[in-house]
Amino acid sequence: MGKSRGLEIGCAFSGHADPLYRRLLAHHCRLIVPEWQLKPRFLRPRRAAPYNFGPADAIAGFAASNDMAFHGHTLFWHEEPIRWARSENFERVKRSYGGFIGDVMQHYPQAVSWDVFNEIVGEQAPLRDEFFVQTFGLQFIDYCLRLAGDCAPVARLALNDYNLECATDWSQTKRDNMLRLIEQIKVMGSPLHAIGIQSHLSSMHKASADSTVRFIDRLADLGLDVFISELDVNDSTMPADIAVRDIEVAAYYEEFLTAVLSRPAVKRLVFWGISDFDNWVVRRQTRERRRSGKARPALFDERLQPKPAFDAVVRALLNAPPR
Numbered sequence: 206m207g208k209s210r211g212l213e214i215g216c217a218f219s220g221h222a223d224p225l226y227r228r229l230l231a232h233h234c235r236l237i238v239p240e241w242q243l244k245p246r247f248l249r250p251r252r253a254a255p256y257n258f259g260p261a262d263a264i265a266g267f268a269a270s271n272d273m274a275f276h277g278h279t280l281f282w283h284e285e286p287i288r289w290a291r292s293e294n295f296e297r298v299k300r301s302y303g304g305f306i307g308d309v310m311q312h313y314p315q316a317v318s319w320d321v322f323n324e325i326v327g328e329q330a331p332l333r334d335e336f337f338v339q340t341f342g343l344q345f346i347d348y349c350l351r352l353a354g355d356c357a358p359v360a361r362l363a364l365n366d367y368n369l370e371c372a373t374d375w376s377q378t379k380r381d382n383m384l385r386l387i388e389q390i391k392v393m394g395s396p397l398h399a400i401g402i403q404s405h406l407s408s409m410h411k412a413s414a415d416s417t418v419r420f421i422d423r424l425a426d427l428g429l430d431v432f433i434s435e436l437d438v439n440d441s442t443m444p445a446d447i448a449v450r451d452i453e454v455a456a457y458y459e460e461f462l463t464a465v466l467s468r469p470a471v472k473r474l475v476f477w478g479i480s481d482f483d484n485w486v487v488r489r490q491t492r493e494r495r496r497s498g499k500a501r502p503a504l505f506d507e508r509l510q511p512k513p514a515f516d517a518v519v520r521a522l523l524n525a526p527p528r
Contacts, residue, residue, distance in 0.1 A: 206519065207235065207474065211528035212466070215276065215475040217435065220264050221483045229480065229509050231271040236317075238276045238475055239264045240485070246285035248309065252301075258312055265313060276475075277313055279320035279365065280306050281349065283335040291336055295344065298337065303352055310356035318361040320401060320434075321353045322346065326366050328375040331382045346386075347395045354396035365401030365434050369420065370461070372413035380420045387427055400424050401434030402465075405477065406457055408442040409493055414464035425470035432473040433465060437502045438514070439486055441493045450501060455513035458504075462521035469528035480505035 207214035215236030221227070230237070241247055242261040249256050268275045290301035310319065325338050325346070332338045337345050353362050366383065368376050383400065390397055402420075406412050421431050438457050443450045465471055478484035485491060486502040494500075499507075504515040 206522050209527070210466075210522060210525045211469075211472070212522070212525070213274065213473040213475075215274070215473065216479050217278075217475065217477045218264055218267070219483055220260055220267070223482070225509055226480065226482055227267065229505065231273070233479060234273060234476075236274040236276055236473070236475065237264060237268040238278050240477075243278055243309070244282050244285050245280070245287045245305065249287060249289075249305065252289035256308065256312070261313075265315065269315065274317045275313065275315055277310070277316040277319040277360075279323035280309065280353065281321065281325070281337075282323040283325060283333045283338070286335065286337065288336075293340065295341055298341065298345070299348060302337065303348070306349060306352050307356055310353060310360075314357070316357065316360055318363060318399070318432075319353055319357065320365040321349055321362050323365045324367060325364070326379055326383045326386060328368065328379045328382075331385060343389055343393065346390065347393045350390070350395040350397060361398040361430070362396055363399040363401050363432060363434075364397065365403060365432075367403040367405060367435070368410070369402045370404050370412040370417040371407065371410045372416060373410055376410070376413075377416065380416070384420075384423055384427075387424070387429070391427065397429065399430040399432050399472070401432040403435035403477075404433050404437075404461070404465075405435055405491075406438045406461060407493060408439055408457075412457075412461055414461050417461070418464050418468060421465060421468045421470055425468065429470070430472045431465075431468070431470045432475065433462075433471060434473070434475050435477040436462075436475065437477045437484070437486060439491060439493050439502055440500055441495050445498055447501065451513045454501065455517035458514050459517035459521050462518060463524055466521055466525035469526065472528065476504065478503050480509055481507045482509055 217240040
């Protein structure tokens with residue numbers, strides 16, 4: 206269905222071995238994203254440590270065996286930086302962090318796209334308070350983008366970030382900060398092809414479909430594609446009654462997707478888990494958590510059966526114009 210609309214449909218994957226779950230992913234998705242297995246500190250926590258490519262290799266192998274594309278997530282994440290690459294000397298940083306980027310990208314030449322940066326834009330300050338970004342600023346960002354472009358000339362390069370879809374004032378500030386950063390990147394001539402709007406739809410900080418669509422239009426004006434890159438619905442404040450909650454979750458998906466998929470700049474839709482069976486919200490790895498009862502954030506339940514959210518997403522895709 207995504208193909209008929211010119212959309213890549215994908216999912217984050219932990220590498221879970223369950224064959225029925227793997228079959229579900231292979232049936233519904235054409236792109237796979239390692240959930241955490243490519244994050245820098247997981248791959249190489251210490252300079253002297255060997256690269257831990259095994260888990261991501263297994264995910265890449267699953268993608269290849271099912272004729273699915275592979276997206277690299279991520280070369281930089283502020284929450285888990287590789288501290289061994291730190292230096293006040295930019296040439297040393299280029300050798301250390303640049304060497305890391307080169308090693309990882311060359312290990313996965315099949316990747317069709319990369320999140321070069323994950324979550325570097327601030328909700329107040331323009332950039333996050335993180336060593337590399339704060340110490341070297343645009344110089345570091347430009348260097349990493351150019352290096353990524355050299356390592357994978359055909360791959361699409363993205364900046365990926367969260368809370369870009371919320372209705373709050375601080376989310377609007379973050380959208381403005383992202384747009385300013387992109388304008389600066391464009392002036393520098395850095396390669397950049399897409400912006401990932403994570404879209405972890407919160408029940409505490411509601412998404413604004415209208416604000417998100419306006420933001421997508423601004424990104425399109427800057428010549429960028431948009432990836433809805435980590436979509437799920439966090440049901441933390443929704444009713445305890447499962448039937449009622451499932452209907453609310455479905456409505457949230459449908460309203461948001463109907464709006465954003467109306468824009469042809471949106472080229473990719475990735476779910477951060479299509480099933481409650483293996484899902485970070487259900488595993489309580491998020492800051493926003495239910496106080497009682499299991500979360501039900503995904504399109505399929507723990508038994509891999511479709512929920513109302515699945516039908517809601519199908520309707521949104523059917524209503525989306527081709528791109």
